[in-house]
Amino acid sequence: MEPFPEIPMLSYDVLVIGGGPAGMAAAVRARELGLKVLLLDENDYLGGILPQCIHPGFGLHYFREELTGPEFAARLAKKLIELGVEYRTSARVLEIKNYSDLEKVVIFTSPSGVYQVWTKAVIYAAGARERHAFEIGIVGDRVSGIYTAGEAQTLMDIYGILPGKEIVIVGSGDVGLIMARRFALEGAKVKAVVELMPYPGGLARNVMILKDFNIPLYLGHKVVEVRGKGRVQRVKVVKVDENLNEVPGSEFWIEADTLVISAGLVPAVKNLKKIGVEIDPATGGPVVNDRLETSVPGIFVAGNSLVINDLVDYVAEQGELAAEGAKEFIDNGGIESRKWVKVEKGSNVRLVVPHYLSGERDVYLYLRVAKPMEDVELGIPEIGKRLKLPVVKPAEMIRVKLKAEEIQNADGKLTVEVVKA
């Protein structure tokens, strides 16, 4: 079958979509396993979002050394190039077509033209998109000076442009806090970090940043309105109660020329939805088995397209796992299991991946809690698994290893819960 005879056709075992840490790790591993791989990325450089994450804190697990984002990316890129993995930058995927389990066609555009790729498997590692102002209910004037944190970071740390002088940041997750530091270091005045929840969203070490630069943190507050003429001039902040409802009469204005939205990420899975991949509403990413295969056979997913991670190390690890899945899929014409054990969410578990376990191999579960707790046990009652944890926070992903033998004892499902010890 030749879907578009006029478009040049390339042929590969695996096509990796996305040149960030998940995609690069997947391509490297797939190549090491002897597969013919092509990697596509829409940026004009490899690394995904890492080249602009110039702060340290990356790689402690994966490379056993603390690196900055660009350094982490460069190490993976070097491996990729040394192994001779084919890749194309400035390549944008238009469509994935799923003809049968081992016959997929991916159409992409690039500066040298449009191409289609015949491939047996796809590893989707396109990352995430940022939630924007309209998505979090901010109204007002449509003025310049409203950026997502990632946009502001690209401007500052790739292009060397300071996006504003007086900045209000929405969201106290790690990204928001790290951007607060960058703005302050570069001489902008960060007038406030506004956080909806009653606790900071980021790691404690990043919350310290606000103290370093005397930046006020408004917990239990939200930005509801932006006003300005041409450019942001002021933003309206309102207090919220424990049900996150606005407290009448509590509003106040902050003068600022820039509003930076750091309100979380959403897996970028539009191209997967179009081919019917089942999505987990809790993660926003696909439902997957323990090889990170989606509900469409031969379509694998890794990194922030799967679930929003807080460590790049886990992202790269997922890329490798997806590549191993692709290898098994191609060799056996599918990922087979005698039985699939479903992973269910118990008390205080907001999300958990993967969703189905075969019990034929060891697996890492990645999970997030719904609310912070101290002195807890992570438990899986069906198999009598208990793990003590001093502190759990929604901002910190928990990663637990399950042995194949443990999963084999399960009957149909496993419930993961976080309860008081």
Added chain:
Amino acid sequence: MTTYRFTCIVCPLGCAIEVDVEDGKVLEVKGHTCPRGKEWAVQEVTNPKRVVMSVVPVEGGALPTVSVKTAEPVPKEKIPELMQFLAGIKVKAPVKIGDVVAEWEGIKIVATRGA
């Protein structure tokens, strides 16, 4: 006596640490759960230091800037001075990761991105 309260940043546990200081001398450290935390807390009140990262413009590179970091932690109160210095530098491509692009008061400024 002054009591400083902060969250330890040495590891993800994030212990709540209290340090009692009088006349610039540390009297007591409370709340830490490991020796590294105690050491860090003492440094944090006596001579806080940070590794500083930024970008500097690069001529003739694939991207307009190259990212840099200090090879060692810098005393916190000297950071604005260091940033002023960094604002004045410009480098020429090619730059490799790990290249020393400048030196400031004996501290090496190292490229963390190629250009």
